[in-house]
Amino acid sequence: MSDVVLSLRDVSRVFSTEAEDLHILRSVDLDILSGRSSSISGPSGCGKSTLLSIMGGLDRPSSGTVMAGQLDLGKATETQLASYRSTVIGFVFQSHYLLKDFTALENAMLPAFMLSGDRPGSERVARELLDAVGLSARLDHTPARLSGGERQRVAIARALVNSPSVVLADEPTGSLDEDSARTVEELLFSVVAERGASLVLVTHDPRLAGLAEVRYQLRNGTLATV
Ligand SMILES: Nc1ncnc2c1ncn2[C@@H]1O[C@H](COP(=O)(O)OP(=O)(O)O)[C@@H](O)[C@H]1O
Numbered sequence: 001m002s003d004v005v006l007s008l009r010d011v012s013r014v015f016s017t018e019a020e021d022l023h024i025l026r027s028v029d030l031d032i033l034s035g036r037s038s039s040i041s042g043p044s045g046c047g048k049s050t051l052l053s054i055m056g057g058l059d060r061p062s063s064g065t066v067m068a069g070q071l072d073l074g075k076a077t078e079t080q081l082a083s084y085r086s087t088v089i090g091f092v093f094q095s096h097y098l099l100k101d102f103t104a105l106e107n108a109m110l111p112a113f114m115l116s117g118d119r120p121g122s123e124r125v126a127r128e129l130l131d132a133v134g135l136s137a138r139l140d141h142t143p144a145r146l147s148g149g150e151r152q153r154v155a156i157a158r159a160l161v162n163s164p165s166v167v168l169a170d171e172p173t174g175s176l177d178e179d180s181a182r183t184v185e186e187l188l189f190s191v192v193a194e195r196g197a198s199l200v201l202v203t204h205d206p207r208l209a210g211l212a213e214v215r216y217q218l219r220n221g222t223l224a225t226v
C-alpha cells in the first residue's frame, strides 16, 4: 500500500465578498499517495487553483484539515508553512516566474542555494535536473533567450531542486503551443516519477488530465473520481 503524503479532510474554502459568500470548495476529501500522479480537472473558475494553493500551503482552508505528515497546514505558523513550501512542495505554474536577469542554471539552483547556502552542491543538483529536461546546452541562457517550452522545462528543474515529496503543477502547459506542450508534459511526468515524487496536476485539458494515474474532477466545489 502506498503512503499518503498529503491528506485533505472535509476541506472547504469560502471567499466572502461584499455581495455574497462564494463557496468555492465544499467538503473536499483527498489523499495524495507517495510517488503517484493525480490530475484535477474542471472548467475555468471551478476552484482548481484554490485547491492547489491550499495543498501547497499558499492559502488556508476555511474549515477542514490538511495534513502533510504531522504538519496540520491549517494550524501551522507562517514560518512552518514557508519551510513546507520550500522543502516538501515543488511548484510549477502556468507562468514560468523565472528571474529575467538570471541564467537557466542560476534560476534552477536558486531555491536549493537559498535553503542550504551550498553553492557547489546546489549547482550540481540543478545541472543534473537541467540535463534530465534536455537543457544541458542552455545553462547560461537567460529566460529571454529560451523558448516558452524551454522556460517551463527550467521551471520544472527548479521545482525539483530541493527534492520535494509533491510537485504541484497548475496548468503547466497552458501557455504553450501543442508541440512544446507535449514535450513539457512528458518531461514533467517522467522527471517527477524518476525522483519518486508525487505529481498533482491541475488542468482544464481532458487529454492532459488523462495522463495521470488517478483522475479527479472538480465540479460545484466537490471532487469526484473519474
Ligand atoms: N481571493 C479571492 N477572493 C474572492 N474570490 C476568489 C479569490 N480567489 C479565487 N476566487 C474565486 O474563486 C473561484 C475559483 O477560482 P480558481 O481557484 O482560480 O479557479 P480555477 O483555477 O479552477 O480556474 C473563481 O470564481 C474566483 O474568482
Ligand SMILES: [Mg+2]
Pocket: 048, 049, 050, 170
Ligand atoms: Mg486556475
